[in-house]
Amino acid sequence: xxxxxxxxxxxxxxxxxxxxxxxxxxxxxxxxxxxxxxxxxxxxxxxxxxxxxxxxxxxxxxxxxxxxxxxxxxxxxxxxxxxxxxxxxxxxxxxxxxxxxxxxxxxxxxxxxxxxxxxxxxxxxxxxxxxxxxxxxxxxxxxxxxxxxxxxxxxxxxxxxxxxxxxxxxxxxxxxxxxxxxxxxxxxxxxxxxxxxxxxxxxxxxxxxxxxxxxxxxxxxxxxxxxxxxxxxxxxxxxxxxxxxxxxxxxxxxxxxxxxxxxxxxxxxxxxxxxxxxxxxxxxxxxxxxxxxxxxxxxxxxxxxxx
Amino acid sequence: xxxxxxxxxxxxxxxxxxxxxxxxxxxxxxxxxxxxxxxxxxxxxxxxxxxxxxxxxxxxxxxxxxxxxxxxxxxxxxxxxxxxxxxxxxxxxxxxxxxxxxxxxxxxxxxxxxxxxxxxxxxxxxxxxxxxxxxxxxxxxxxxxxxxxxxxxxxxxxxxxxxxxxxxxxxxxxxxxxxxxxxxxxxxxxxxxxxxxxxxxxxxxxxxxxxxxxxxxxxxxxxxxxxxxxxxxxxxxxxxxxxxxxxxxxxxxxxxxxxxxxxxxxxxxxxxxxxxxxxxxxxxxxxxxxxxxxxxxxxxxxxxxxxxxxxxxxxxxxxxxxxxxxxxxxxxxxxxxxxxxxxxxxxxxxxxxxxxxxxxxxxxxxxxxxxxxxxxxxxxxxxxxxxxxxxxxxxxxxxxxxxxxxxxxxxxxxxxxxxxxxxxxxxxxxxxxxxxxxxxxxxxxx
Numbered sequence: 001x002x003x004x005x006x007x008x009x010x011x012x013x014x015x016x017x018x019x020x021x022x023x024x025x026x027x028x029x030x031x032x033x034x035x036x037x038x039x040x041x042x043x044x045x046x047x048x049x050x051x052x053x054x055x056x057x058x059x060x061x062x063x064x065x066x067x068x069x070x071x072x073x074x075x076x077x078x079x080x081x082x083x084x085x086x087x088x089x090x091x092x093x094x095x096x097x098x099x100x101x102x103x104x105x106x107x108x109x110x111x112x113x114x115x116x117x118x119x120x121x122x123x124x125x126x127x128x129x130x131x132x133x134x135x136x137x138x139x140x141x142x143x144x145x146x147x148x149x150x151x152x153x154x155x156x157x158x159x160x161x162x163x164x165x166x167x168x169x170x171x172x173x174x175x176x177x178x179x180x181x182x183x184x185x186x187x188x189x190x191x192x193x194x195x196x197x198x199x200x201x202x203x204x205x206x207x208x209x210x211x212x213x214x215x216x217x218x219x220x221x222x223x224x225x226x227x228x229x230x231x232x233x234x235x236x237x238x239x240x241x242x243x244x245x246x247x248x249x250x251x252x253x254x255x256x257x258x259x260x261x262x263x264x265x266x267x268x269x270x271x272x273x274x275x276x277x278x279x280x281x282x283x284x285x286x287x288x289x290x291x292x293x294x295x296x297x298x299x300x301x302x303x304x305x306x307x
Numbered sequence: 308x309x310x311x312x313x314x315x316x317x318x319x320x321x322x323x324x325x326x327x328x329x330x331x332x333x334x335x336x337x338x339x340x341x342x343x344x345x346x347x348x349x350x351x352x353x354x355x356x357x358x359x360x361x362x363x364x365x366x367x368x369x370x371x372x373x374x375x376x377x378x379x380x381x382x383x384x385x386x387x388x389x390x391x392x393x394x395x396x397x398x399x400x401x402x403x404x405x406x407x408x409x410x411x412x413x414x415x416x417x418x419x420x421x422x423x424x425x426x427x428x429x430x431x432x433x434x435x436x437x438x439x440x441x442x443x444x445x446x447x448x449x450x451x452x453x454x455x456x457x458x459x460x461x462x463x464x465x466x467x468x469x470x471x472x473x474x475x476x477x478x479x480x481x482x483x484x485x486x487x488x489x490x491x492x493x494x495x496x497x498x499x500x501x502x503x504x505x506x507x508x509x510x511x512x513x514x515x516x517x518x519x520x521x522x523x524x525x526x527x528x529x530x531x532x533x534x535x536x537x538x539x540x541x542x543x544x545x546x547x548x549x550x551x552x553x554x555x556x557x558x559x560x561x562x563x564x565x566x567x568x569x570x571x572x573x574x575x576x577x578x579x580x581x582x583x584x585x586x587x588x589x590x591x592x593x594x595x596x597x598x599x600x601x602x603x604x605x606x607x608x609x610x611x612x613x614x615x616x617x618x619x620x621x622x623x624x625x626x627x628x629x630x631x632x633x634x635x636x637x638x639x640x641x642x643x644x645x646x647x648x649x650x651x652x653x654x655x656x657x658x659x660x661x662x663x664x665x666x667x668x669x670x671x672x673x674x675x676x677x678x679x680x681x682x683x684x685x686x687x688x689x690x691x692x693x694x695x696x697x698x699x700x701x702x703x704x705x706x707x708x709x710x711x712x713x714x715x716x717x718x719x720x721x722x723x724x725x726x727x728x729x730x731x732x733x734x735x736x737x738x739x740x741x742x743x744x745x746x747x748x749x750x751x752x753x
Contacts, residue, residue, distance in 0.1 A: 014747040050529040052734070069532075077529040081736060083522030088321065099313050100530040141526070 002064075003028035003183045004049070004152055009058035011044050018044040019055070020207045026152075026185060026200065031178050033198035033215075034187040035297065040204045042187045043080065046154055049185070050077050063151070073102040076150035080157045080187075082141050084129045091116075091125035094144050101148040108147065115143040119169075135166050142170060146177060153177060154185045159193060171197060191293035203297060210304045211296070222296045223288070225264040227273065230257045230284040241280060246273055257284050311535045311542075318514065318543025323550060332551050336558035344566055358401040358428065360418075361391050365408040371439035372404070372432055380404070392419070404432060411440065489699035490672050492618060497668045497695035499552070500626050504661060504691070507548045507630060508637040512650065514540050515641030515733070524733045533730035538722075541634045545627060552626070621698050621707075628714040629691025633657060635718070635725035642732030643740045664689035668696040675700040685710050687717035724749065 004026040011019040019041045026032040034042050047053045048060065051072060060067040062074070085093055091112065098108035116122040119139045124132060132140070138161050146153060155174070159167045175197060178184055188194055194201065195215065202212035211218065226249060238248060238260075245268040250261040264273060274286065291299075322328055359379045362372065363386075372380045383391060391403055402420035410416060416436055418424055449457045515537075518524040527536055640653040667683040674680065675697050683693035684702070690710045694702070731748040732740070 013751070047734075052525070052528050052533075072530055075529070077526070079522075079525040079529070081522040081525055083526075085321075085517070085523055086521060096313070096317055097526065097530070100310055100527060102310075144526070 001028045002026065002061075004063075004185070005061040006045070006049070007059045007061070009045065009048060009055045009060070011041075011048065011053070012056050017207050019048075021058070022204065022207070022209045023058075024202045024209065024212060026183055028183055029178060029181055030199040031174070031184045031186055031197055033194040033201035034185055034204065035189070035191055035194065035201055035293065036204035037189050040189075041207045042189075042204055043156065045204070046077070046079075046156055046185070046187055049152075049154060050075060073148060074151045076101075076145040076148065076153045078141060078145040078153075078155045078158055080160070082138075084137060084140065086128070086130040088129060089125075090121075090127055090129055090132065090140060093129060094140060094147075097144045098147050103148055111147055112143065115147065119143065134161055135163055138162055139166070142173070146173075150182065152183050152185070154187070156187045157189075158186070159188075159190075191297055195293050201293070203300060205301050205304065208304075211300050215293075218296065219290055222291050222299065224291065226289045227262050227264065227270060227286060228289050229260040229262065229277070229281070229286050230254075231260065231281040232257050232284060233282045238277075238280075242276060243268070243272075246276070261289065310531045311539045314531065314536060314539025315543040315546070318540050319546050322510070322544065322547045328547070328551070332554045333558065336555050336562055339555075339559050340562035340566055343563060359399055360402050360404055360428075360432075361395075361398070361400045362404045362406065363388060363391065364406045366406050366410045368406065368410070368436075368439060368443075371406065372435040375431075378428065378431070395421075402428070406436070410436075493696040493699040494668070494672060496618065496622050496698075497692045498665070500622070500629055500695055501661065501665050501668075501692050503548050503552070503626055504629050504633050505658075507544050508634045508657075510547075511541055511544050511634040512637040512641035513647065514544070515638050515729070516644065516647055516650075519642065519733055519736075520646060528730075528733070533733060534726045537635075537638050537726055537729050541631065541638060544634065545630055548626070548630065549623070618698060622695060624711065625691040625695055625714070628687075628711070628718060632687060632691075632714065632718045632721055633661065635722040639725035639728040639732070642729040643735075643745060645737065649739075660688040661692075664692035667693050671696045681706070685713060687714045690714055727751070 002025050004024075006022065006024050008021045008023055009019045010021060011017070022041065022045060024032070024034070024045075034045065036042050044053070048055050049067075051067065051069060062068070062071050084090075088096075091109075094112050094116075095105060095108045098112065099105060103111075113122065113125075116125060121132075121136055121139055124136060129137060129140075142158070145155075153174075158170060158174070162170060174184060174186075186194060186198060198215055200212070200214050201218065203210050213221075238251075242248070242262075245264065245266045247263040247265055248260065249263050250259070252259045262273060264270065270286075270288070274283075277283070357377050357379075359381060362380050362382045364371070364382055370380075370382060374380050388403070388405065391398075391400070395403065402418050402424050405417045405419065407413060407416065416432070418429065418432065445461070449461075454460075518527070518536075524536075531539075636657050640650055640657065643653060644650050664683070667679060667689055671677065671680040671683060671693055680693065680697055683689045684697050684706065687710075691714065694707070694710055698707075727749050728745055731751055732745075738744075
């Protein structure tokens, strides 16, 4: 079921198009990766979802209804450019930001204290923000983003500025929120970081969406039918033994074992390949080379240029 | 609406709680009262220092200066200037007064001293000698003319004139007024408005820059509209300004009332009230102290309740109007830059009309009826300052209303334009912005 949908969004700034007929569809309860290099139009798209700017053309649907101004309190947004008032006390400021999302002061204070406790920053409640470390300030921002239990969460480069331990903590929290039913849009230019947590992705490059779908499907679509075989022993006459359907891409000698990369053409299967090579090789491992998002991205961008 | 209230509350409290605000708010009235008290003390303080001045009189004048309670003049004979000079300290002389032989011709006497003599001593000596010589000359003329009762007749020619300026009120009612006081009030009010617009306008600008450079602005505008954030800040800061102004008025009032009751038990407010009744007595009875009474009368005549309330009302209206107009511009400037050092190129178009308004105010105070005064108080960029100079002199109602309506209209227009610049500007980072760029922002539709 689609929770959030954007249809044919166009946003024009003087001199350049930030979005050109971009459509995305975010299923309920999923983690949706919005990927693309810097300046591709991700932030513009996110700002439209947050109603910070409006599209020149196109429509936005929130839970099946056209997006309304009141929907802001059902959305939590952690922008890439994020900060806090330096001179304000941490707790006071968190309460203020929660109030702007429509929470009462009492409710906000109660929930904030619980979250601060969970994140081990409760002793900083009455400190000024300028006294916090960057990591602690990021925790405060994260808490403020999710405090009002929004149905849609948008994280723009959430891990930048976090050390690995806190980044892990954050990842755990994000997955937990998803499990509780929140829908999450996750924007980043770091393709590697999203593979493990995104269910769906959309690739945006130069203001246009060039690819989208469930991560598994995309990977399947872009698989190259290439297998990597690690083996022990010498095997020189491989090309004479193998059928023409099996194309040797790479062959390397290693210290412990040697490595072969073979591409399967014309619908031949991995079992056929195994059958063929088993008599000759002492196999250590056999696995399919699955392209990562980075490879896919580079490939798709190249392809879209040639069109 | 509720959210804008939350923003106003934060903007207000975060400023009011600042130490610098508290210091400025409580110290300024103390300072004003202090200066006021010092001036009164200076004026009331008698010179109680006992001084002896040696007089070397070479002229034919007979004791032209007389000793008073604190200053003794000792006339020395059979001595030389050098002698007196070398024994000055031993004899405890404060100064040596030399009246030359030909003083009637040169009209000059000399005072010698180690320290600079005080103004009081100097003017006292001068006027005593002058009066003495005048008296001698007059007696001589009277004797020569040989007319009966000439002395009394001459005395009767002295006619001190006191000018009472009376203004026709709107309803033809006659009001006492004082040009000097009107000018003073107008000036003070317009200068405070000028200062407040600048001070609090810059605070709005700094607030916007702070939000931008802290990168908190995007977090906030995902919850509220940029316009709400901008107006919340502008209104919040305006309330800080009003709070400060009211605190100043109240605190200064309290300090002066309490202070004058404690320090000057003789000069209380009742004396001023009485002065007013005395002033209404026949001119002859009051002529003794005509100058002082006239002052008191003018002050009281000028300060009737409706007049004061009118000026305070106009002050608050034009302060708010002018502040809102300019602070919207200041907010737009703040949104267009990344830090305060970059604001200069955009500040010029804001500061020039403000400073110009102050100068027009100076000119208008001299001539409140000029066409410069009219246009200065109608054009919204100068009217908050110029109109305040004019109001104490009396302004036709239609001009006042026209000025107010134009000010409100312009404020709405400027805010609308500023909001357009603001909502684009606050999300622009690391970009040197030009006027051309801002012109483009105005045409985006968000």
